[in-house]
Amino acid sequence: MTGRLLASGREADVFEIDQARVLRRYRRDADVNAEAAAMRHVAGLGFPVPEVFSASGGDMVLERLSGPTLAESGTTPSEVARILADLHQRLHDLPVWPGAPAGTSIVHLDLHPDNVLMTGRGPVVIDWCNARADDPDLDTAMTALILAEVSLWDHPMSALARATLDEFLAIAPGDPRRLVADVATERRGQTTTLTPxxxxxxGEAVAVVRG
Known part of the structure; x- marks a missing residue:
């Protein structure tokens, strides 16, 4: 049995269990073990993620967090960009897990303002299904590309996304522009949750990022 529905994303729903825990359940066939392992790894190194209580099949029981998303928090574009850049830097500086390719970093690949919750303990990053060990510039490129895409959509956060993008490109670690065409190709071919x-x-978003 699941409790009341608290939130729905493009791929998963979040249900209430009690005041301390929620159930995050994918609406597609999924195996959350790798996602949970990545979250536990970075949590053990002090990176801000929800605590994982259990993981099985498409379900994870997670710490219940309170607070708006970074996108909804009323934070200025420059501060949104600073928070995103800081989270990237902190994540990429962490030791990767055993067996990861040499020279890689932990990357989230979906680190944008809707996946950061502004809680009483500071920004907390959610939705780790794409996490892997890879080139850190791929991670910042994906953030830049997502911001550029939202700036081009008919979306309530379009203006915030464009202003944040300009600030983020100026302060992001590494080079977000270097691999933006690579992440665009991957996004076109593998992202099933975007509409046509x-x-x-x-393609237009890539041009926006490249300036």
């Missing part, structure tokens, strides 16, 4: 109209702007 949203996919259409990916």
């Amino acid at each position: 109209d949203e996919i259409k702007v990916v």
Whole structure:
């Protein structure tokens, strides 16, 4: 049995269990073990993620967090960009897990303002299903590309996304522009949660990032 529905994303729903825990359940066939392992790894190194209580199949029981998303928090674009850049830097500086390719960093690959919750203990990063060990510039490129895409959509956060993008490109670690075409190709080919109209702007978004 699940409790009341608290939130729905493009791929998963979040249900209440009690005041301390929620159930995050994918609406597609999924195995959350790798996602949970990545979250536990970075949590053990002090990176801000929800605590994982259990993981099985498409379900994870997670720490219940309170607070708005970074996108909804009323934070200025420059501060949103600073928080995103800081989270990237902190994540990429962590030791990777055993067996990861040499020279790689832990990357989130979906680190944008809607996946950061502003809690009483500071920003906490959610939705780790894409996490892996890879080039850190891929991670910042994906953030830049997502911001550029949202700036081109008919979306309540379009203006915030564009202003944040300009600030983020100026302060992000590494080079977000270097691999933006690579992440755009991956996003076109593998992202099943975007609508056809949203996919259409990916090429234009690459041009926005490249300036």
